[in-house]
Amino acid sequence: MVEFNPGIGRTEGNVEESISGEGGLMSMGQGGTKTLTRRPRTALTLDKWHMFWETQPVRHYKDGENQEQMEGAIDVPQPISDIKQEPYNLPSNYEWCVCDVTNDRIMKEVYALLSNNYVEDDDNMFRFDYSVQFLRWALQPPGYFPDWHIGVRAKASKKLVAFITGIPARVHVRGKLVFMAEINFLCIHKKLRAKRLAPVMIKEVTRRVHLENIWQATYTAGVVLPVPIATCQYWHRSLNPKKLIDVGFSRLAPRMTMSRTVKLYHLPKETLTPGFRAMEKQDVPAVTQLLQGYLSQFVIAPDFSEAVVEYLLLPIKNVVNSYVIENPESHIITDFCSFYTLPSTIIDSMNHTQLKAAYLYYNVATVTPLVQLMNDILIMAKLSNYDVFNALDIMHNESFLKNLKFGPGDGHLHYYLYNYSLSAPVKPLELGLVLL
Numbered sequence: 001m002v003e004f005n006p007g008i009g010r011t012e013g014n015v016e017e018s019i020s021g022e023g024g025l026m027s028m029g030q031g032g033t034k035t036l037t038r039r040p041r042t043a044l045t046l047d048k049w050h051m052f053w054e055t056q057p058v059r060h061y062k063d064g065e066n067q068e069q070m071e072g073a074i075d076v077p078q079p080i081s082d083i084k085q086e087p088y089n090l091p092s093n094y095e096w097c098v099c100d101v102t103n104d105r106i107m108k109e110v111y112a113l114l115s116n117n118y119v120e121d122d123d124n125m126f127r128f129d130y131s132v133q134f135l136r137w138a139l140q141p142p143g144y145f146p147d148w149h150i151g152v153r154a155k156a157s158k159k160l161v162a163f164i165t166g167i168p169a170r171v172h173v174r175g176k177l178v179f180m181a182e183i184n185f186l187c188i189h190k191k192l193r194a195k196r197l198a199p200v201m202i203k204e205v206t207r208r209v210h211l212e213n214i215w216q217a218t219y220t221a222g223v224v225l226p227v228p229i230a231t232c233q234y235w236h237r238s239l240n241p242k243k244l245i246d247v248g249f250s251r252l253a254p255r256m257t258m259s260r261t262v263k264l265y266h267l268p269k270e271t272l273t274p275g276f277r278a279m280e281k282q283d284v285p286a287v288t289q290l291l292q293g294y295l296s297q298f299v300i301a302p303d304f305s306e307a308v309v310e311y312l313l314l315p316i317k318n319v320v321n322s323y324v325i326e327n328p329e330s331h332i333i334t335d336f337c338s339f340y341t342l343p344s345t346i347i348d349s350m351n352h353t354q355l356k357a358a359y360l361y362y363n364v365a366t367v368t369p370l371v372q373l374m375n376d377i378l379i380m381a382k383l384s385n386y387d388v389f390n391a392l393d394i395m396h397n398e399s400f401l402k403n404l405k406f407g408p409g410d411g412h413l414h415y416y417l418y419n420y421s422l423s424a425p426v427k428p429l430e431l432g433l434v435l436l
């Protein structure tokens with residue numbers, strides 16, 4: 001999947017070096033097809049020397065991939081008073097800032113940075129286009145810490161050039177409740193790449209998380225770092241095949257015409273399950289119960305309180321869509337499904353600027369067959385003009401993907417834990433956690 005080109009060598013103007021004295025190796029990736037799986041252009045391989053990651057409390061390849069591991073924290077917590085009180089040093093022409101996500105002007109800057117510099121597919125045809133509204137939702141869950149929304153600015157121009165965020169999360173790991181940070185939206189302006197700024201940003205967010213007495217984190221990435229706890233695959237269900245083919249997201253299959261393809265992906269105009277409707281505030285306790293019951297079977301899953309369910313899963317237009325099935329007679333909520341909205345910019349297309357993608361989020365099917373529930377959610381996405389519906393092969397998703405005409409993408413998404421070792425790797429179907 002990825003290729004390491006060892007010939008690239010050491011880089012100039014190495015930010016991390018100026019702080020920690022380490023050198024800077026860089027690697028280049030190869031092209032692929034169309035899944036955007038948080039894979040930056042510089043891809044990494046298993047046997048690469050990870051100058052930064054080698055120093056971190058994560059599992060390392062030298063530990064032996066299949067060797068039995070201890071389960072639990074790698075490093076014990078330090079006393080808070082021993083934690084470095086000052087931010088890490090940046091090169092002299094840059095400074096830290098907190099990005100106040102409630103501030104429209106600052107969010108415009110964050111949006112500009114991410115929409116021009118965040119994750120692209122290997123061929124640089126598509127780039128994630130997280131909306132301001134989505135970012136606000138993703139970054140302010142109950143109990144969030146404003147100073148975990150970290151920016152780096154150029155001192156002279158004050159231009160925002162890099163970003164990383166954390167949010168607090170309660171996660172069950174093999175039945176044990178662990179307080180964690182979910183780290184996301186690590187982004188460095190294209191002109192500042194390969195200067196070892198990322199390790200400094202990761203160390204700074206780690207420091208701020210530690211100051212809240214939290215010692216574990218979880219994150220996902222398209223790159224292979226030491227060492228994924230699980231590797232998942234994205235699957236894609238065409239909703240608007242003509243546009244997907246036009247913009248190069250998918251190809252016409254051999255011996256298929258456009259009109260046969262359009263017919264193949266046709267969906268009914270109405271959902272099929274009686275009692276299918278949008279989730280409302282009054283459903284929060286029932287949905288929480290459904291989720292808690294369902295998610296308890298997975299090795300890694302969020303601990304959803306009613307407050308978190310209300311925050312994360314009540315529908316917000318163009319951010320998150322959630323549906324329940326209410327039994328028409330008993331009025332009991334028996335099933336739940338949801339997706340979030342993450343469009344991508346189509347980088348160089350004559351006819352289209354944006355790909356509207358829905359990403360499967362959390363589902364629980366207790367009465368309705370999961371495949372039927374998923375068919376209904378596809379119908380809802382189609383009715384709302386999404387172009388494609390994406391799903392990972394986690395939880396029980398594999399059971400319906402092929403049936404509902406999802407096709408496998410080329411990209412993989414790797415899940416990671418920071419400062420937590422698992423006794424064995426986790427299969428995608430043992431994962432009950434979706435990171436945005």
Ligand SMILES: CCCCCCCCCCCCCC(=O)SCCNC(=O)CCNC(=O)[C@H](O)C(C)(C)COP(=O)(O)OP(=O)(O)OC[C@H]1O[C@@H](n2cnc3c(N)ncnc32)[C@H](O)[C@@H]1OP(=O)(O)O
Binds near residue numbers: 052053054188193
């Ligand atoms: C307790 C609390 C703990 C909290 C922290 C938990 C950990 C959180 C970890 C962060 C989770 C983020 C989750 C997401 O947001 S995943 C999304 C990541 N973002 C993108 O892909 C956007 C486009 N790319 C970029 O903006 C840059 O290429 C980034 C910023 C990714 C790297 O910038 P750049 O290309 O200019 O590189 P560098 O010279 O500064 O630094 C090179 C070093 O950085 C390591 N690297 C490269 N990519 C990633 C990556 N995605 N996660 C972790 N490490 C990564 C790399 O292995 C090397 O270290 P080593 O191999 O030599 O050792």
